[in-house]
Amino acid sequence: MTQAIEPQETDGQESRAPLLEIRNLQIQYDDSSLIGGDPPVRAVDGVSLDIRRGETLGLVGESGCGKTTFSRALVGLESATSGEILVDGTDLTELEGPALREWQRRVGMVFQDPQESLNDRMTVGEIISEPLDAHDWQDQEEREDRVFELLDRVGLQEEHFYRYPHQFSGGQRQRVGIARALALEPEFLILDEPVSALDVSVQARVINLLEELQADLGLTLLFVAHDLSLVRHVADRVAVMYLGNLLEVGRTDRLFDAPANPYTRSLLSAIPGSASPAPDELGEITLRGTPPNPRYPPSGCPFATRCPAKIPPEKYPDLSAEEFDAIETFRAILRERARSSSGVSASLKRRLGIGTSVRTVDEIATELFAGLDLPPEANEVIEDARTSARSDPAAALELLRTEFASVCDRDPPAEYVVDDTGRTSRCLRHREEYDDPDEI
Amino acid sequence: MATTTPADNRRLLAPLQDDPKLAAWVAVGLFLFALQAGAVAHFLTGLVADLLGIFPTAEASNSVLGRLVGLFEVAQRRAAELPTLLSRDVVPNAGHWNGDRWVGTFMGFSPAVSWGIRVTLVYAYAFTWVVWAVLGYRYYREQYRVADWTPRDDIVDRFRSHGWGLFGATIVFLFVVMVVFAPTLGPTTVEQNMESSYDYETTYWNSETEEVETILTGEANLNSKSTGDQSRVMPMSYDDFGRFHPFGTLPNGRDLFTFIVAGSRISLVIGLLSVGLSAALAVTLAMTSAYYKGRVDLGTVLLSDAVMAMPQLLLLIMLITVLSDSWVGEIYSGGFVLALIFAFTGWTYMWRSIRGPALQISERTWIDAAQSFGQRPWTIMRKHMLPYITGYILVYGSMTLGGAIIAIAGLSYLGLGVAPPTPEWGRAIQLGQEYVNTGSWHISLIPGLLITLVVTGFNALGDGIRDAIDPQSDTGTGGAAGRGGGA
Numbered sequence: 001m002t003q004a005i006e007p008q009e010t011d012g013q014e015s016r017a018p019l020l021e022i023r024n025l026q027i028q029y030d031d032s033s034l035i036g037g038d039p040p041v042r043a044v045d046g047v048s049l050d051i052r053r054g055e056t057l058g059l060v061g062e063s064g065c066g067k068t069t070f071s072r073a074l075v076g077l078e079s080a081t082s083g084e085i086l087v088d089g090t091d092l093t094e095l096e097g098p099a100l101r102e103w104q105r106r107v108g109m110v111f112q113d114p115q116e117s118l119n120d121r122m123t124v125g126e127i128i129s130e131p132l133d134a135h136d137w138q139d140q141e142e143r144e145d146r147v148f149e150l151l152d153r154v155g156l157q158e159e160h161f162y163r164y165p166h167q168f169s170g171g172q173r174q175r176v177g178i179a180r181a182l183a184l185e186p187e188f189l190i191l192d193e194p195v196s197a198l199d200v201s202v203q204a205r206v207i208n209l210l211e212e213l214q215a216d217l218g219l220t221l222l223f224v225a226h227d228l229s230l231v232r233h234v235a236d237r238v239a240v241m242y243l244g245n246l247l248e249v250g251r252t253d254r255l256f257d258a259p260a261n262p263y264t265r266s267l268l269s270a271i272p273g274s275a276s277p278a279p280d281e282l283g284e285i286t287l288r289g290t291p292p293n294p295r296y297p298p299s300g301c302p303f304a305t306r307c308p309a310k311i312p313p314e315k316y317p318d319l320s321a322e323e324f325d326a327i328e329t330f331r332a333i334l335r336e337r338a339r340s341s342s343g344v345s346a347s348l349k350r351r352l353g354i355g356t357s358v359r360t361v362d363e364i365a366t367e368l369f370a371g372l373d374l375p376p377e378a379n380e381v382i383e384d385a386r387t388s389a390r391s392d393p394a395a396a397l398e399l400l401r402t403e404f405a406s407v408c409d410r411d412p413p414a415e416y417v418v419d420d421t422g423r424t425s426r427c428l429r430h431r432e433e434y435d436d437p438d439e440i
Numbered sequence: 441m442a443t444t445t446p447a448d449n450r451r452l453l454a455p456l457q458d459d460p461k462l463a464a465w466v467a468v469g470l471f472l473f474a475l476q477a478g479a480v481a482h483f484l485t486g487l488v489a490d491l492l493g494i495f496p497t498a499e500a501s502n503s504v505l506g507r508l509v510g511l512f513e514v515a516q517r518r519a520a521e522l523p524t525l526l527s528r529d530v531v532p533n534a535g536h537w538n539g540d541r542w543v544g545t546f547m548g549f550s551p552a553v554s555w556g557i558r559v560t561l562v563y564a565y566a567f568t569w570v571v572w573a574v575l576g577y578r579y580y581r582e583q584y585r586v587a588d589w590t591p592r593d594d595i596v597d598r599f600r601s602h603g604w605g606l607f608g609a610t611i612v613f614l615f616v617v618m619v620v621f622a623p624t625l626g627p628t629t630v631e632q633n634m635e636s637s638y639d640y641e642t643t644y645w646n647s648e649t650e651e652v653e654t655i656l657t658g659e660a661n662l663n664s665k666s667t668g669d670q671s672r673v674m675p676m677s678y679d680d681f682g683r684f685h686p687f688g689t690l691p692n693g694r695d696l697f698t699f700i701v702a703g704s705r706i707s708l709v710i711g712l713l714s715v716g717l718s719a720a721l722a723v724t725l726a727m728t729s730a731y732y733k734g735r736v737d738l739g740t741v742l743l744s745d746a747v748m749a750m751p752q753l754l755l756l757i758m759l760i761t762v763l764s765d766s767w768v769g770e771i772y773s774g775g776f777v778l779a780l781i782f783a784f785t786g787w788t789y790m791w792r793s794i795r796g797p798a799l800q801i802s803e804r805t806w807i808d809a810a811q812s813f814g815q816r817p818w819t820i821m822r823k824h825m826l827p828y829i830t831g832y833i834l835v836y837g838s839m840t841l842g843g844a845i846i847a848i849a850g851l852s853y854l855g856l857g858v859a860p861p862t863p864e865w866g867r868a869i870q871l872g873q874e875y876v877n878t879g880s881w882h883i884s885l886i887p888g889l890l891i892t893l894v895v896t897g898f899n900a901l902g903d904g905i906r907d908a909i910d911p912q913s914d915t916g917t918g919g920a921a922g923r924g925g926g927a
Contacts, residue, residue: 072808072812075812076811076812077808077811077812100814101814104812104813104814105813105814107812108812108813109809109812109813111805111808111809112805113805116804116805116806117805117806117808117809118806118809119804119806119823119824120591121591121827121828122823123587123590130810130813130815130823131813131814131815134810134813134814134815134816134819135813135814161586162586162587162588163587163589164587164589164590164591166591167589177809180809180813181813183813184813
């Protein structure tokens with residue numbers, strides 16, 4: 001879709017006016033009951049991003065990283081906890097009632113699952129004309145003409161007007177969803193995984209339709225996806241999200257050719273096959289553990305718990321890669337144990353000696369540290385941690401944290417500009433004193 | 441039909457000109473209506489007059505309301521003069537034997553046969569309407585509906601092959617026709633036989649004097665009591681005054697069949713009113729609490745729990761007693777208050793049952809989609825949630841209706857609720873109670889059987905609708921069983 005952009009702006013994409021300026025957006029879910037409860041879930045945790053007119057911005061990340069929540073916030077389906085979303089100087093997060101409806105008129109949203117997003121008691125005609133009815137768009141006859149025009153636009157036939165969603169294939173249903181999103185002539189289209197529920201053969205056709213529509217109508221697209229090859233194909237710029245944070249934002253070609261952030265690198269390396277868009281020299285990077293619970297995000301870098309390029313602790317600058325890896329894996333295991341063993345029933349079980357988790361932690365530790373020659377002080381701390389892990393994994397974790405914590409565990413990384421196109425990445429390795437991520 | 445554009449479809453009368461089948465169908469409908477137009481006009485004008493008469497100020501004849509009431513009463517009398525096919529005048533059964541033949545009955549048949557002909561005509565007429573409607577629906581589906589398939593088609597088709605549901609529908613149909621044509625169906629009327637029986641006379645053949653004599657209806661009743669083994673008028677028999685009693689007589693000599701058809705009206709009206717009110721309340725609250733969730737939902741839960749915690753029967757007895765002398769208590773012989781109390785205490789059960797489905801629907805993505813383009817909350821609830829819960833409302837509504845009929849009968853059995861002399865099924869059972877083990881067993885048995893049959897019919901209809909809407913639903917579970925009445 002790059003070709004749709006270049007003729008309009010001569011001096012590069014960076015000077016294009018932003019349609020949306022998102023500043024430090026935070027979205028938290030507080031589902032605590034009346035009595036105390038847990039800290040809120042931080043679905044989106046301080047995102048700042050510009051979405052420029054006419055561009056296609058790809059938003060990628062693992063499932064559960066907050067990309068859907070983020071995109072829903074842009075149409076007012078989620079309310080922001082703090083931060084702002086600026087459109088022409090107005091803050092969307094403050095809008096209500098008619099003003100919000102006015103904005104919603106300018107945005108269209110296409111949802112992931114076309115089986116779910118169309119009311120199957122309504123005909124396709126009713127579904128597509130509903131946005132028009134909701135905004136009292138002209139009169140009845142013109143609305144009908146508009147629906148026929150939209151059906152044609154998305155590659156459906158006139159007689160589909162009176163059919164029900166049940167009678168369509170997944171791809172056709174998604175076309176109906178796109179037609180509905182386009183009904184009010186929006187300037188901005190949010191596509192929340194628009195093709196991930198479709199067959200591969202159908203995906204390509206829907207993607208082509210979206211590209212055509214963008215070229216014809218000059219739309220701005222936010223393309224949320226977890227399929228990186230697809231994003232590389234459609235997006236002008238890509239934003240990589242992890243645990244509610246944007247770790248890297250930049251031009252698609254640059255980001256895919258030379259990923260700056262360790263997370264982007266591991267994502268790209270995980271794409272299988274010879275057609276993988278990852279640079280060739282990138283070996284396969286396996287991430288340890290699972291993403292942290294967004295209710296209890298790490299205090300430093302959000303990716304610190306799994307990062308393959310984590311900076312070693314200051315106290316032990318000479319740890320070998322294997323030794324550091326073993327310690328980090330041990331911490332990751334303890335973290336998961338601690339998470340599952342909080343709560344009344346778990347502590348009761350522990351007291352009664354039911355359950356075997358304590359033994360397995362010990363076994364894993366033995367396995368992890370076998371054949372490693374750790375410094376004596378480090379070994380001592382690990383032995384202590386193994387002992388206390390039997391009764392209290394949280395305490396063992398704290399012990400390891402004070403001893404082996406590195407700068408990544410403490411300081412949230414700032415945004416660093418990493419190339420001449422203005423690509424940004426959040427990683428402490430971009431600081432002067434450390435080696436760059438790609439050198440690890 | 442692919443060439444038809446939606447705008448063309450809106451010319452309403454055009455199809456009549458170029459589709460003789462449709463024109464014939466409309467003509468048949470108009471003809472059927474014309475047969476009973478007088479009765480419809482009579483009913484409507486009477487209804488308006490009664491509604492206006494509810495307000496206390498209408499009693500003063502010089503008030504605006506009072507004049508309006510008068511106006512509609514005159515209109516009602518006029519409407520009564522319009523000819524109708526199914527009236528007691530066209531097919532009369534009240535005649536007498538003059539020694540060698542029947543006088544005053546339909547074409548000289550016996551009163552029993554005349555009455556039978558009238559009942560048959562009524563049901564044939566009602567059945568014709570049903571056939572007319574079904575044919576119309578089919579024709580519309582084939583010829584006029586542009587969509588060749590809609591989700592509702594599947595529901596209709598499934599219901600059509602659901603035996604138990606069809607049985608329920610038939611019973612409900614028979615019952616509803618009985619309610620609608622109550623004054624026509626009885627061998628006599630409530631006014632002549634019960635309310636002012638001493639203002640009317642009965643002509644009969646006195647077999648002892650071998651002469652035609654007249655007697656006050658009230659006195660005739662006194663001599664046709666069913667009070668045990670010695671004096672009784674059994675079902676499908678004549679009394680000493682040549683009057684035919686399809687269900688026999690009551691202990692006070694009045695006609696049981698007339699009593700029952702008139703009582704069916706009050707049962708269904710109270711039932712429909714209370715179920716309608718509680719369904720409206722339950723649906724509104726269920727959709728609002730499912731859509732907004734959180735505190736709104738919590739508030740509704742608390743409210744319904746509070747209402748559920750009230751002892752329903754005690755509340756009923758207390759309110760009926762307190763309100764019995766007020767103007768609200770007098771509307772419809774106390775039936776209106778009953779309906780209000782049933783609605784107020786009954787919506788919680790219905791709300792509980794549809795809250796789950798409503799919450800489920802509110803999680804669907806198409807609600808998000810509608811919100812994303814700025815659809816208004818009420819429209820979202822109406823267009824995207826209501827169609828998915830109407831099925832549940834029909835199911836629970838038809839089952840609750842059965843419960844309400846039982847409850848009303850139960851209350852009148854206890855001497856509460858609908859005030860005498862307004863006929864009510866429960867009172868018939870109560871009147872016949874002491875004769876159950878005598879020869880006059882029919883007084884309690886017949887209304888008892890009818891209540892069971894009608895309630896079973898409504899429950900069967902509910903079952904059928906549920907299975908039609910959701911073929912996967914497990915018919916074995918009692919989750920949707922109606923509540924078994926308050927008394």
